Amino acid sequence: MPLTIGVLSKQTGCNIETIRYYERIGLLPGPPRSAGGHRLYGEVHLKRLTFIRRGRELGFTLDDIRGLLGLVDGGAYTCAEVKALTLDHLGEVRRKLADLRRLEQVLKHMVEECDGGAVPDCPVIDALFRATRDRMPVSPGSPRP
Amino acid sequence: MPLTIGVLSKQTGCNIETIRYYERIGLLPGPPRSAGGHRLYGEVHLKRLTFIRRGRELGFTLDDIRGLLGLVDGGAYTCAEVKALTLDHLGEVRRKLADLRRLEQVLKHMVEECDGGAVPDCPVIDALFRATRDRMPVSPGSPRP
DNA sequence: ATGGAACCTGTAGCAACTACAGGTTCAAGG
DNA sequence: CCTTGAACCTGTAGTTGCTACAGGTTCCAT
Incomplete structure (x- = not known):
């Protein structure tokens, strides 16, 4: 008894559109179709x-996963x-992790200096207007969900 | 003595293309032009x-920064x-941070169980084939530089 | 006056999806 | 058998924060 895409979606927690996307980019093989397609x-x-979803959960890129799957598919992978x-x-x-820990410290200091007063004079804004000499990494702001 | 875009780029560490991009999306006001444009x-x-670059370094999204700048521009912001x-x-x-710490643990365990042998039977692969019940967050794999 | 660096606009690309629009198929109820 | 509506189909465009061209123009030192 084969699974429709909707059922597969529910079982894996993976969005339907995403499943079709994985097929389009060649990560997931296209399955057989019903008479109607x-x-x-x-x-x-x-x-x-x-496998793919678990890999993503563990932060592997799709390309990493493609590599891993390639090894498995080849059957010749070694540990x-x-x-x-x-x-x-x-x-x-x-x-x-290291980047984020530094970030946390800076942000923590910034808010600690901020008294939350109603006056338009904020240490956070000041801090933002000052350039860093020891630059922090520009880690990609997480796409807010 | 006004700055050309190249000089501004050097002073801020911000790519020329990115400066023009910020103008296009309305974060940085378009400056006056020379006779030749x-x-x-x-x-x-x-x-x-x-300000914008520092905000990015601290992990704010451009939208966050737009908000912050809106407050400053309005002049009526409070601390x-x-x-x-x-x-x-x-x-x-x-x-x-919490997500990444969990991730680190899982990955660490996985590689610890892996003896690196030449046989195609790897605890990492096995782990990937097993679904998680307590799902991990799908944090975006950092765009590798 | 000339050469080359720096600049211009506009478009397309990256990851990893998501969100439509506009149509077809499936399966259950009457 | 027929209807209904949920589920499915394809294809395209949008998201974020940039980067990378192509094909042209301007600037300025010699």
């Missing part, structure tokens, strides 16, 4: 999509290859 | 662009308003 997914698709990719990614995550 | 910036622009925005953002940063 509806997608009918099987166990394989469920597993693969789960060492996968470990290398993962360690790489772990490094990224740690860099990002 | 070149942009000629003044002190005001330098200050404003510095409390600014503080609220900043606290909001600090909350975001902290949420992101």
Whole structure:
């Protein structure tokens, strides 16, 4: 009993549009279709999509995931290859953590100096008008959900 | 003595294309032009662009910054308003930090279980094929530079 | 006057989706 | 068998914060 796209969506927590998007970019193989053209997914698709979503949850890019899947598909992957990719990614995550920790400190200091008074003279604004000499990294502001 | 866009770029560390982009989206006012059409910036622009860049470094979105600038431009901002925005953002940063810390743990465990052997049987891959019940947030994979 | 650096506009591209519009198919109820 | 409406289809355009051209013009030092 094959899964429709809606059911697959519910099972994986992955948006329908996103599933079709993964197909378009060649991450998820196009499934067989019903007579009328509806997608009918099987166990394989469920597993693969789960893999992709889990990878995304762990912060891998689609390209990382493509690489991982390539290894798995080839069947010739070694634990060492996968470990290398993962360690790489772990490094990224740690860099990002360090950036955010610094950020947190700066923001914390800024609000601490702010007395919240009703006067238009704010240490935060002042701080923003001053250039940094030791520049902070411009980490991408998270796309607010 | 007005600044050309190239000089402004150097002084602020902001890419020329990005400066023009900020003008296009209405963050940075369009400066006067030379007879031939070149942009000629003044002190005001330098200050404003510095503000924008610093805001970005601190992880504010352009929309946040637009809000902050709106307050400043209005002249009627209070310290409390600014503080609220900043606290909001600090909350975001902290949420992101928490997410990344969890991520770090998971990745660390995964690579620890991985013996790096040459056999195609990897705990990392296995982990990826297993769905999470307690889902992790899909934080955007940082656009690799 | 001339050469080359710096500038101009406009468009298209990146990641990773999301959100339509405008149409077709499926399955359950009457 | 027929209707209804939810679910599906394709294709395109939008999001964020930039960057990267192409193809042309201007500036300024020699």
